[in-house]
Amino acid sequence: MDNVLIRKATPADQLTIRAMVRAARLNPINLRWPNFVVADDGGHVVGAGQLRPYGDGSRELASLAVIPIYQRLGIGGRIVRQLLADQRGPIYLMCEHTLEGYYERFGFRAIEGRALPKTMARMHRMGNLLMSVGSWLSRQELRISAMRWEGDKPSP
Ligand SMILES: CC(C)(COP(=O)(O)OP(=O)(O)OC[C@H]1O[C@@H](n2cnc3c(N)ncnc32)[C@H](O)[C@@H]1OP(=O)(O)O)[C@@H](O)C(=O)NCCC(=O)NCCS
Numbered sequence: 001m002d003n004v005l006i007r008k009a010t011p012a013d014q015l016t017i018r019a020m021v022r023a024a025r026l027n028p029i030n031l032r033w034p035n036f037v038v039a040d041d042g043g044h045v046v047g048a049g050q051l052r053p054y055g056d057g058s059r060e061l062a063s064l065a066v067i068p069i070y071q072r073l074g075i076g077g078r079i080v081r082q083l084l085a086d087q088r089g090p091i092y093l094m095c096e097h098t099l100e101g102y103y104e105r106f107g108f109r110a111i112e113g114r115a116l117p118k119t120m121a122r123m124h125r126m127g128n129l130l131m132s133v134g135s136w137l138s139r140q141e142l143r144i145s146a147m148r149w150e151g152d153k154p155s156p
Contacts, residue, residue, distance in 0.1 A: 001073045004046065006082045009036035016045045017063070024065035027123075031063060037082045039066065039075045046070040049079040051091065058117035061093040061108075061149070080106050089151035092116055094124055097143040108147040116146050 009017065014033045021031055030052050039047030047066035051059045061083055066075045084091070084106060095103060100110055113124040124146050131142040 001041075001070070001075060003041060004070075004073075004075055004078075005040045006037055006075075006078045007040055009033040009038045009048070013038050013045055013048075017048050020045070020048050020065045020067065021063050023067075026063055026065060036063070037079055039070070039079060041070070047075045047079055049076075049083055051083055051087070054117060054119050056117055056119065058120065059091050060120060061091050076102075077106070084149065087151070089149050091149045092120055093147050093149075094120065094127065094144050095147065097141070097145045100145050100147065103147055106149065107151075108149045111146050111148045113146045115148070120146075 011033055013036065014031075017033060017036055017038070018028070018031055021028060031050070035050040035052060036048050037050075038045045047070060049064040050062055052062040053059055061080065064076055064079060066079075080103075093103060093108060094116075113121055113128070115121075116124055124144060127144045131144055135142045
């Protein structure tokens, strides 16, 4: 997958970004191309991720998605590293709890939901309320974890 290029998004990527985030069933709010980097295989966008800014100045690593046939080839990791390059913490994220270990390898650490900035904390509470209904219906633990990155450099 060395031929897959990680680059800043352009206006031409906007529709593809929306479609990918929708297909991955991720939060569809605030998907603006200037905040994204994409993975590009010969002109085809196969992955994306963003630093989503909030009105209070906080930032969330969000909308990370790689199309299924390109998954588990390191592309998601390259997108995360590119998004964190030259950034200072804190950067927050919310993810399915099974992905905590994945994000730990980039330096994110799990935190209490109430330690999130206000808007994200509200979304986290609402998300987990829905998840508790889903857990009850599916009889498996579904939970959204909150994580924070303080600027520790990801391991190579
Ligand atoms: C999560 C996602 C972005 C990872 O991208 P990727 O390019 O496949 O990831 P990488 O190749 O960098 O890393 C692969 C590792 O991710 C971890 N991983 C991927 N999906 C996982 C999942 N659903 N649960 C737990 N770990 C997962 C595994 O540790 C995997 O390592 P392995 O192949 O040795 O088991 C991708 O699977 C995806 O698009 N998923 C659907 C959308 C989504 O859930 N996004 C996350 C939003 S918080």
